[in-house]
Amino acid sequence: MSTLYFWIYSLSDFAQLVKQQADIVKIIGEFVRLRKAGAQNYTGLCPFHKEKTPSFNVHATRQFFHCFGCGAGGDVFTFVQKIENLSFPEAVRYVAQKCGIPLPKREFSSEEEAAEGRLRAKLFELHELACAWFEEQLRSPEGALAREYLAGRGLKPEEISAFRIGYAPDSFHALRERLQQVADIDTLRISGLFSFKEQEDGTPGPLYARFRKRVTFPIANESGRIIAFTARALEAGEKAGPKYINSSETPLYSKGNVLFNLDKAKQPIRELNFAVLVEGQMDCISAYLAGVRNVIATSGTAFTEAQARLLSRHTKQVIVNFDPDTAGANAAEKSIALLTEEGFNVRVVTLEGGLDPDRYIRQHGAQAYITALRAAKRHQDHLIERARQLHPPNTANAKIEALNFLLPHIRRVPNRIARDEFAADAAQKLGIDSALVREELKQAAAKRRDSLSNNMPQLSEAEKMMLRALASAPADEVFQAAAAGLDANPAHFVGLTASYILTQLRHRQMPDAIHALEDTRDRGLLAQALMDELTPLDSEHVAAALETLRRRYFERRQRELRAAIAEAERRGDTTAVLQLTTEKISVDRALRE
Numbered sequence: 001m002s003t004l005y006f007w008i009y010s011l012s013d014f015a016q017l018v019k020q021q022a023d024i025v026k027i028i029g030e031f032v033r034l035r036k037a038g039a040q041n042y043t044g045l046c047p048f049h050k051e052k053t054p055s056f057n058v059h060a061t062r063q064f065f066h067c068f069g070c071g072a073g074g075d076v077f078t079f080v081q082k083i084e085n086l087s088f089p090e091a092v093r094y095v096a097q098k099c100g101i102p103l104p105k106r107e108f109s110s111e112e113e114a115a116e117g118r119l120r121a122k123l124f125e126l127h128e129l130a131c132a133w134f135e136e137q138l139r140s141p142e143g144a145l146a147r148e149y150l151a152g153r154g155l156k157p158e159e160i161s162a163f164r165i166g167y168a169p170d171s172f173h174a175l176r177e178r179l180q181q182v183a184d185i186d187t188l189r190i191s192g193l194f195s196f197k198e199q200e201d202g203t204p205g206p207l208y209a210r211f212r213k214r215v216t217f218p219i220a221n222e223s224g225r226i227i228a229f230t231a232r233a234l235e236a237g238e239k240a241g242p243k244y245i246n247s248s249e250t251p252l253y254s255k256g257n258v259l260f261n262l263d264k265a266k267q268p269i270r271e272l273n274f275a276v277l278v279e280g281q282m283d284c285i286s287a288y289l290a291g292v293r294n295v296i297a298t299s300g301t302a303f304t305e306a307q308a309r310l311l312s313r314h315t316k317q318v319i320v321n322f323d324p325d326t327a328g329a330n331a332a333e334k335s336i337a338l339l340t341e342e343g344f345n346v347r348v349v350t351l352e353g354g355l356d357p358d359r360y361i362r363q364h365g366a367q368a369y370i371t372a373l374r375a376a377k378r379h380q381d382h383l384i385e386r387a388r389q390l391h392p393p394n395t396a397n398a399k400i401e402a403l404n405f406l407l408p409h410i411r412r413v414p415n416r417i418a419r420d421e422f423a424a425d426a427a428q429k430l431g432i433d434s435a436l437v438r439e440e441l442k443q444a445a446a447k448r449r450d451s452l453s454n455n456m457p458q459l460s461e462a463e464k465m466m467l468r469a470l471a472s473a474p475a476d477e478v479f480q481a482a483a484a485g486l487d488a489n490p491a492h493f494v495g496l497t498a499s500y501i502l503t504q505l506r507h508r509q510m511p512d513a514i515h516a517l518e519d520t521r522d523r524g525l526l527a528q529a530l531m532d533e534l535t536p537l538d539s540e541h542v543a544a545a546l547e548t549l550r551r552r553y554f555e556r557r558q559r560e561l562r563a564a565i566a567e568a569e570r571r572g573d574t575t576a577v578l579q580l581t582t583e584k585i586s587v588d589r590a591l592r593e
Contacts, residue, residue, distance in 0.1 A: 066527030134166025168211035192247035274317035290366030347376035465545035470505035471513035
């Protein structure tokens with residue numbers, strides 16, 4: 001047995017062990033807000049595509065998921081691979097750790113997978129080491145200015161420690177010298193922690209620290225592992241560079257796909273069923289320490305569709321509290337638009353005095369901030385008020401400009417009733433005839449669908465029964481009964497929607513039925529059958545399904561023979577009439593049995 005084969009065999013065996021012990025509902029439930037939708041089924045909004053009506057399903061007993069909207073589906077490892085961007089061995093390791101199962105020594109099935117796994121593991125290690133080093137530097141004499149800055153922001157030592165805030169000293173090479181002991185230059189270059197200039201020959205130049213003389217805020221993924229940093233300058237002016245800079249994008253980090261503090265906030269968000277969205281790390285940290293544990297931040301980027309989908313796994317209710325300056329107001333409008341389009345219920349807070357959340361909490365206290373959040377306005381009211389501020393409706397032209405500001409927001413509201421209410425409020429508060437507003441919307445807005453439409457063909461109950469039986473383990477009694485019926489009378493299955501799928505399941509070489517099907521449509525049909533399962537199958541169910549399909553076959557053949565006999569009589573072909581009539585008598589007898 002070759003070493004590679006041994007690795008594949010070991011990983012396959014270990015994966016099956018993990019899969020048998022894993023609770024797919026519990027693991028997926030950490031990423032998607034699931035609701036019970038039947039005896040064994042759970043449903044939620046798909047994390048892999050935009051949708052407003054749940055089409056994502058998880059089957060607890062058969063341990064698989066399927067989205068009838070985008071076709072994504074598979075087992076617990078498939079889900080973890082897609083959601084966390086992991087390789088298969090990494091997904092197995094992730095699920096095993098969640099289940100408390102000790103890991104085997106060898107987990108990779110190819111050198112390519114091994115290299116990818118080693119790179120990601122090394123990048124996680126480098127970010128953990130960098131974070132610990134930044135924390136050390138904050139406690140050093142050189143970190144005095146950074147400690148003074150943080151104390152001025154009201155942070156206590158234990159709070160600084162809780163968020164692992166650190167300090168990047170004014171050195172080009174200190175961090176590189178620390179990390180090059182555990183990683184080669186190429187890996188350090190990929191890490192996003194360093195910068196370099198391209199040389200005249202096109203090759204990358206020497207590495208130097210990306211963050212210097214800055215307070216560092218680690219950015220964690222949803223699982224709490226550090227994947228990047230945001231760093232704030234302690235000095236102003238051109239030499240200091242931008243006020244905030246982030247790590248460059250890496251295999252671990254893409255800033256448009258991450259929400260700061262989600263690892264800490266996701267459980268409170270689920271418990272309270274709403275999130276508070278702020279702009280920056282200090283706003284987020286201050287709100288969290290003030291008791292608002294369901295707060296997250298965009299981390300120096302405009303709010304993105306990926307972040308909206310990430311958040312939608314945990315809640316569809318959001319309070320937006322961005323800075324009140326022009327940039328913050330514009331960012332809030334864009335975020336409101338995107339969240340509304342994604343089906344979120346959005347409310348907006350504008351703090352008095354033009355303060356951001358951090359300064360408001362320091363000046364007025366935690367309770368005042370919580371009170372302000374409770375008084376958050378509906379996003380419609382906030383936008384109408386902003387339209388009136390930007391374009392005071394004193395003239396006809398100003399009313400037109402205010403309405404033009406609001407129309408795109410009104411159109412984005414998915415629900416027809418809510419959209420009409422928004423339009424009526426806008427017309428009333430701008431002093432415009434509501435009929436004119438409705439006419440504008442009628443010309444531009446397409447009617448939104450509130451339910452999922454799909455063109456997937458429908459299966460008969462007998463076909464579903466056969467699919468469920470053949471999706472069972474090949475050693476099971478129901479599988480054997482269905483396989484015997486399929487082998488004995490293949491003609492009974494010709495022309496069925498599920499005929500090709502039944503054949504694939506009958507002769508599959510792997511235990512998982514879903515993975516045995518390559519075509520997305522076929523997987524969707526199998527998922528449709530499995531999700532409709534209300535009670536466990538037994539051999540009597542299979543026998544009933546086989547009998548139904550047998551009768552349908554002979555009824556179809558009977559109709560075909562009648563038509564063929566009539567055509568033969570019309571042609572005067574007595575030989576054909578005799579042959580066809582003989583077969584029809586046999587079919588009639590079979591139907592009477």
